Amino acid sequence: MSRTTAAIAASTTVFALLLSGCGDDSSSTTDSSSSTAAAPTAEVDAGKAGMFVVSYRNAFPKLAEGRDDKAVADVLTQTCDDIAAGKSEPDTVAGIVSSTENGSATATDEEAQAIYQMSKLMC
Template sequence: MRRTSAAIAASATVIALLLAGCGDDTTATEPASTTAAPATKVDAAKAGMFVVSYRNAFPKLAEGRDDAAVADVLNLTCSDIKAGKSEADTVAAVVTYSKNGSTTATEDEAKTIYETVKLMC
């Protein structure tokens, strides 16, 4: 059931991106509310779509986090992708970025997040 929900969320994000069009990414020097400052900051429309999809697909990982903290998962992961990190290293980092207290993303959840972010960067 979780994989199905994650797949639906990822598909909805892709469809929304196709309908909305793609914007340019901008870099930011603002500190992030998670472990590190992202080198890339995805535009607000994409970040908003990601936050909604993330909250729907991963409610335990999103619980108690504000939109900026969830968007940081997108920005940090996108920074890793653009920096040329391998998929395995980026997926491992997604587990860290997504950690919410004692709740940690599974390998499948981290891969789904990675695939979604890859489409949005």
């Protein structure tokens, strides 16, 4: 139960940071949408990726244990790519479960849903 609370707190923190004006990404979304038509990919801002890494490490210490920042940020990138490609929420959450696997630690459905919600705010 405490992991879910931590995930909600991390999501709230991330959301508050985004609302406080971390940057205007409106110009980058129009550029990236016109550059490729085959497979839409989401470009994740480095600042947002950094916030995600900190939030992820605080909310899910067992899943983050032994992983470098790039590996954690790749969870965000993959999730944003899935969302941009139009994957359904359940399929994206299932992908999060497999991409967050860390040795014997695997994200629960609740944790994967919390990661999805955090990622969705940053994409």
